[in-house]
Amino acid sequence: MLISNACIKGYRNLKNVDLKLNRLVIFIGENNSGKSNLLKAITLPFLNNEIGNVGKNLGWHDINNDLKNTYFNFIKINLEKIKDSEIDIKDFVSIIPFVSVMVTFEPEGADEYYVRKWNNYLDDGKLLYQIEYRYFVENPKQLLEHITKILADKCEDDVDNMKLNLLPIEMFKYSIVVPTTNEQVAFNDLTSFKYNSLAAERDDFSYKNTKLGSQALVNLLHNKLGDEQKVKVEESYGKFFDDLKEISNLEGIFNWQEISEIENAKEFFDQISLLPNMPSINSLLNNVRLGIGEEYLYSQGLGYRNLIYLLVMMNSLEVNSDIALNILTVEEPEAHLCISNERLLASFINSTIKSSKQMQLFISTHSSEYLNKLELNNVTIVKEGKAFSLTGVAGKEDLEYLAKKPNLDFLKFLFSRRCILVEGPSEEMLIKSYLSFQKNVLNDIEVISLHKGFKNMLDIWLKVNDGTSNRIGIIRDFDDQPKAQLSHEEYNDNHSIFVTTTTEYTLEPEFVKTNKNFEKLKKYFSEEYGWKDDEIKSPDALSDKWRTAKTDIMLNFCQDFGMGHLKDISLPKHIEKVLKFLQSGVKE
Known part of the structure; x- marks a missing residue:
């Protein structure tokens, strides 16, 4: 059993959303796009015992x-x-x-x-x-x-x-x-459908030692106790009270009848007794709190508290034979976690969802650790109150292409307000270094190295960012491929994309032959690395030497250039144009 489709109308910023759903659904999107609203909306039809209660009566x-x-x-x-x-x-x-x-x-x-x-x-x-x-x-x-x-x-x-x-x-x-x-749906028919919500604001369950428990933990424990176990709790409390009376001699407090001269005092007071004021099960459970070994959880670090909490709550969601579907929503599971714990939790989530056909999991996240490249069909993109599955904007071939891309930060590519795609690490290092040392300028430009395949990426980016003010720049090498250059630069007809190509074969000769860079670069490499004049006597010779040098040399050059130590050296025009476009929206 699973929910295969959800159609949401009129809830908060979700005016009209129609989604196909899998057993695992991962909502990705920018802040305030509607991810949390989707998680809450999906649970509205289900009335049952729940963790993280979402009221069915809404507000204005x-x-x-x-x-x-x-x-x-x-x-x-x-x-x-x-x-x-x-x-x-x-x-x-x-x-x-x-x-x-x-x-x-x-x-x-x-x-x-x-x-x-x-x-x-x-x-x-x-x-x-x-x-x-x-x-x-x-x-x-x-x-x-x-x-x-x-x-x-x-x-x-x-x-x-x-x-x-x-x-x-x-x-x-x-x-x-x-x-x-x-026809009204009967409450009894909904009891076989359970949902649990783990919201992003989940840390108050353990943040100080006066916090004895959380409603989520109390509800969980209460739901796990059967009738026989609840009877044992009551019996244990009764035994505790009898022992307390014996230890503290509480009955001695009510002994006035022993010294009274009133004839029937003993008869009257013998009828008075102390009875246990048995609290509710919830009151008892509210005095329970999570611990690690001999220490309370509140004494641990913030990230560790969140990890333990998520693992405990998710591990507790055993599916009984009489349950049709157990729905779990988790908001930002990566909150406060280091990268290793993110991976641990992501692995645990995948294992949990694959272990039962009676569970369906909905996650909202800003972390790529929860995006399995081999299962991108589980990804749903949320943008400004609209939502659509990745399979709806990218075909099978596109998804396979994305799965093959090594080290692609999928979220940065899709949702950066300003993004540059480059072909290799040299351009990536150069631009990142240049941007990091710019003064008096707020920088929100993301630089991603892809090597090749920009056209596939641009088709996906355009579908996701249609109607937004986001911009993307592509910096590519000529590589003696004029047809490839023309096919890529066709995207310049779109106002949000700017593709530029080197006039030379690759970056290094383009850099050397820009303005008066040759003499200055010749001096730089001669002084810093001892390159001999006869090895770099011409722009082509310098370019070839630089292109075949170790990557450390390019890294050091990029740092020196970015820090302003090489003020008289000009940035190549094709890179400069893209940077100006991302900042102003103007193509030159």
């Missing part, structure tokens, strides 16, 4: 702003008709904001039993198993009467100052239904 700010603006603009445009009660109720209903999350299940074999009541026959006769969470105005007519009364003596300018009253959240309700029949 959970409703998509575009939908609300459409609603208020409608009111402004039709203000007079509203006052005169001339608005058609159907037209009004069509623009009332709402939230909808519809999930489609894909059962396997006997799992069909759990979703048998949720079958939906579509127009083409196809059978789907679906349920839908809805958050909507229950009585649109009442809402229309309400705003008509409020607006009786108001003008159009007043609408912006009374939005909360014109769309009162009190008139909204939530329900979970079967979409095609509108």
Whole structure:
């Protein structure tokens, strides 16, 4: 069993998102793109015991702003008709904001039993198993009467100052239904679907010694205790209380009857006894906290606390035979972790998801450690409230191409606001060094060395960054391939891409033959490395010597150039043009 599709409408910045889902789904995207909103939205249809509770009754700010603006603009445009009660109720209903999350299940074999009541026959006769969470105005007519009364003596300018009253959240309700029949989904039918949420703000469970436990840990322990185990807890508490009475002689406190002259005092006080005030199971469990060996977890480092917490919580999610699907959402699992612990956790996640067909895992991340290049079909890209699977923007050949790229930081390539692709380490070292020592300039340019294959990368980048202000530059060598140069520079027709090519064969001769660089570079290499005049007497000779030299020489040169020690040496034009384009958007 798994959720094969999720259609989300009107939730926060997710105006209309339709996603195909796998057993493992990895959401990647920039800050504030909507990743956390997706994780929360997917859990809305499921009412059960949960960790990291997401309320089913939403708030005013959970409703998509575009939908609300459409609603208020409608009111402004039709203000007079509203006052005169001339608005058609159907037209009004069509623009009332709402939230909808519809999930489609894909059962396997006997799992069909759990979703048998949720079958939906579509127009083409196809059978789907679906349920839908809805958050909507229950009585649109009442809402229309309400705003008509409020607006009786108001003008159009007043609408912006009374939005909360014109769309009162009190008139909204939530329900979970079967979409095609509108039948309510019974709570008992949802009990076989569990979800657990591990949010990014998860460290408060252990950050100080006065924090005895967290709600997440308490819920986990409570859910794991069976009826027989809970009875044993109660019996243990009773024994603890009896021992406490004996040790502290608490009954001696109530001994007035022994010294009283009242005849029936003993008879009366013998009926008084101390009874255990048995607390709830949750109260007992709230006094439990995680530890490492003999030390409490709060005494460990921040990253280690988060690692242990995630491992413990995920390891506890055993799937019982009567569970149809166990949904787990994890927000930024890499938070506070060093690279080795990131890899450990990523390996643990992969092992966990592959061990059960009754679990489905959703992760949001900014780390490439959780992107398995051999399973890029699990990646979903989130951008400005829109989401689409990587398979939707890249074909099979493109995904195979990406999987073969060694050391490609996929996230940096896709989401850098300013990015430069270069063919080799020489250009990468040069540009990074040059940028790192620029003063009075904020630098957000990412430089990635790919060697070859820019066209494949650009096709993917364009699909992901369509409609954004992000820019990408490509710096390539001529390599005596004029046709390849023309085919790459065709991308310059796009305003967000600038491709430049050396006029010489590679970078080194281009550098030597730029402006008056030859004499200055000749002097530099002669003084720094003892290159003899007869070896570097011409630009071509110097270029050949430099190109075949050890990489350490290029590294040292790049550092010296970037630090400004070689002020009179000019940057090659094809590199300079790309840098200016990324900073200003102007192509020269």
